[in-house]
Amino acid sequence: MSSARAGTSRAPLTRRFAAWLHPRRRLQLTLLLTSPLLWIGLAYLGSLGILLLNAFWHTDAFSGKVIPEFSLDAFGEVVTNPVYRTIALRTLGMAVAVTVTDVLLGFPIAYYMARVASRRTRRILLIAVLLPLWASYLVKIYSWRVIFQGNGLLDWLLEPFGISGPGLNEITNSWVVLSYLWLPYMILPIFAGLERIPESLLEASSDLGGRAGGTFRRIVLPLALPAIAAGSIFTFSLTLGDYITPTMVSGTKFIGNVIYDNSSLGSLPLAAAYSFVPIVIMVVYLFIARRMGAFESL
Amino acid sequence: MTESRWVRIGLRVMTFVALAFIYLPLLILAIYAFNDSRSQVWPPPGFSLRWFGEAMSNGRVVDAFITSVLAGLGATLLALVLGTLAALGVARHRFFGREAVSFMLVLPIALPGVLTGIALAATFKTLGVDFGLPTIIVGHATFCVVIAYNNVVARLRRLPRSTEEASADLGADTWQTFRRVLLPGMRTALLSGGLLAFALSFDEVIVTNFTAGPGTETIPLWIFSAIQRPREVPVVNVVALALIILSVVPVYVAEKLSGAESAVVR
Numbered sequence: 102m103s104s105a106r107a108g109t110s111r112a113p114l115t116r117r118f119a120a121w122l123h124p125r126r127r128l129q130l131t132l133l134l135t136s137p138l139l140w141i142g143l144a145y146l147g148s149l150g151i152l153l154l155n156a157f158w159h160t161d162a163f164s165g166k167v168i169p170e171f172s173l174d175a176f177g178e179v180v181t182n183p184v185y186r187t188i189a190l191r192t193l194g195m196a197v198a199v200t201v202t203d204v205l206l207g208f209p210i211a212y213y214m215a216r217v218a219s220r221r222t223r224r225i226l227l228i229a230v231l232l233p234l235w236a237s238y239l240v241k242i243y244s245w246r247v248i249f250q251g252n253g254l255l256d257w258l259l260e261p262f263g264i265s266g267p268g269l270n271e272i273t274n275s276w277v278v279l280s281y282l283w284l285p286y287m288i289l290p291i292f293a294g295l296e297r298i299p300e301s302l303l304e305a306s307s308d309l310g311g312r313a314g315g316t317f318r319r320i321v322l323p324l325a326l327p328a329i330a331a332g333s334i335f336t337f338s339l340t341l342g343d344y345i346t347p348t349m350v351s352g353t354k355f356i357g358n359v360i361y362d363n364s365s366l367g368s369l370p371l372a373a374a375y376s377f378v379p380i381v382i383m384v385v386y387l388f389i390a391r392r393m394g395a396f397e398s399l
Numbered sequence: 400m401t402e403s404r405w406v407r408i409g410l411r412v413m414t415f416v417a418l419a420f421i422y423l424p425l426l427i428l429a430i431y432a433f434n435d436s437r438s439q440v441w442p443p444p445g446f447s448l449r450w451f452g453e454a455m456s457n458g459r460v461v462d463a464f465i466t467s468v469l470a471g472l473g474a475t476l477l478a479l480v481l482g483t484l485a486a487l488g489v490a491r492h493r494f495f496g497r498e499a500v501s502f503m504l505v506l507p508i509a510l511p512g513v514l515t516g517i518a519l520a521a522t523f524k525t526l527g528v529d530f531g532l533p534t535i536i537v538g539h540a541t542f543c544v545v546i547a548y549n550n551v552v553a554r555l556r557r558l559p560r561s562t563e564e565a566s567a568d569l570g571a572d573t574w575q576t577f578r579r580v581l582l583p584g585m586r587t588a589l590l591s592g593g594l595l596a597f598a599l600s601f602d603e604v605i606v607t608n609f610t611a612g613p614g615t616e617t618i619p620l621w622i623f624s625a626i627q628r629p630r631e632v633p634v635v636n637v638v639a640l641a642l643i644i645l646s647v648v649p650v651y652v653a654e655k656l657s658g659a660e661s662a663v664v665r
Binding site for chain 1: 402403406407409410411413414416417418420421422424425427428431438439440441442480481482484485487488492494500503504506507509510511512513514515517518519520521522525537540541544548567572573574575598602604605619622623626635636639642643646647649650654
């Protein structure tokens with residue numbers, strides 16, 4: 102057996118090193134974690150930290166250069182300028198609308214998959230829901246652009262009624278497309294949550310005289326709530342950060358657009374200060390979702 | 400609970416509505432790929448295969464495709480190595496701040512991609528790094544590491560430790576145990592994690608937009624710029640159809656790997 106020779110002088114250097122390393126657990130841990138932590142710490146957190154630090158600096162009014170001195174100008178601008186407030190509220194409203202839409206669209210199909218469909222149908226439906234998750238994000242937005250645009254499918258469908266389609270300038274376009282994009286992220290956790298509800302609980306409810314509606318309202322819904330909250334983390338956070346969708350289908354400005362525009366052309370401190378808006382909203386949201394038990398359902 | 404007949408019918412209808420909502424736009428796009436005309440009117444005036452030929456001979460599309468594949472491979476490789484190291488550390492050791500490691504690794508997908516993009520671009524610029532394929536790979540690896548990490552850590556939690564202990568008891572050193580016991584146990588997790596990481600990288604547009612620089616283009620970046628040029632739109636349709644069809648591959652592989660349930664890990 103070759104392993105018996107490990108650690109002897111005839112074994113190759115790597116093997117001798119491995120044998121020497123074997124009892125040294127702390128050193129093993131250090132070797133394992135050094136590179137991933139350096140990576141995430143330097144490449145990601147470091148860059149992000151410097152970006153967010155920009156929020157406390159200010160731009161010179163004449164040269165447009167960022168001056169690294171402490172200042173709350175950027176935050177002041179974000180809070181007082183009504184344009185930024187409107188955009189933040191618009192994005193927040195959109196995140197709520199998309200989340201509600203996806204719960205309403207996703208719950209029935211998740212319920213059908215988890216509790217009504219046969220094993221075979223469930224498998225097929227599960228694949229059918231998963232498949233679009235792998236299809237290109239940009240392609241999915243583009244497919245709606247093709248449907249919305251002038252002389253497109255929607256125009257053609259609405260023509261007999263004497264109405265024209267939405268074109269590419271309506272905020273409702275963004276609502277449809279964002280709901281479309283994140284729907285699978287809502288269906289999958291709800292499906293998993295509903296599947297976990299033990300059959301015996303529902304039988305007990307009906308044995309005790311509970312009607313279907315009452316059982317649903319008092320047993321199924323409360324037990325499904327953590328799963329819905331888990332799904333809503335995705336629909337909510339993904340909507341808050343998206344700027345490609347509004348750019349491509351409705352021409353409206355969202356939080357992401359303001360950050361994007363200011364990072365390339367305008368003021369980096371302003372972009373950084375505005376970045377705190379989605380971060381703060383998400384922290385608050387995650388806190389609420391955690392209290393609803395969403396983290397156990399992820 | 401047995402649902403009444405009407406509830407079942409209602410659920411079927413709603414399931415059908417949701418599926419139609421999911422697949423109708425993709426179907427429409429597939430039809431447009433065969434559209435003979437340059438203009439995107441509905442219904443398409445005629446059908447032809449000519450844009451497929453144009454897409455294949457379009458140098459920018461081919462280059463962008465190669466860049467996307469290389470970026471995906473690079474980011475996946477980096478993510479698998481770093482993610483596995485971190486997963487081994489977290490799953491097989493106890494130490495102060497273990498939770499913090501998982502939390503730090505999840506951040507790149509929890510926070511908006513715009514932030515990652517701007518932050519990385521600013522850092523690259525400050526350090527004087529030339530933008531191109533390597534910077535794209537670094538950008539993608541930030542969020543791909545989590546995917547690899549999640550897959551491997553979940554697998555390690557399920558793998559019985561007794562086999563590793565047995566291996567050590569029989570005289571194997573750390574490396575031998577890793578090679579002959581841990582690695583075979585993690586293989587499918589590495590494969591599915593790698594697949595998902597590759598797919599995410601291949602699809603990424605926001606971070607790439609910031610880290611690619613002017614001379615380099617991935618397929619999503621090409622699509623994003625080409626849809627604004629009416630002349631290129633028919634080729635975009637063909638590329639889009641190709642991407643939709645390609646998305647079947649990872650789902651098929653994941654399905655083969657360990658049944659439909661494991662694909663839900665995403």
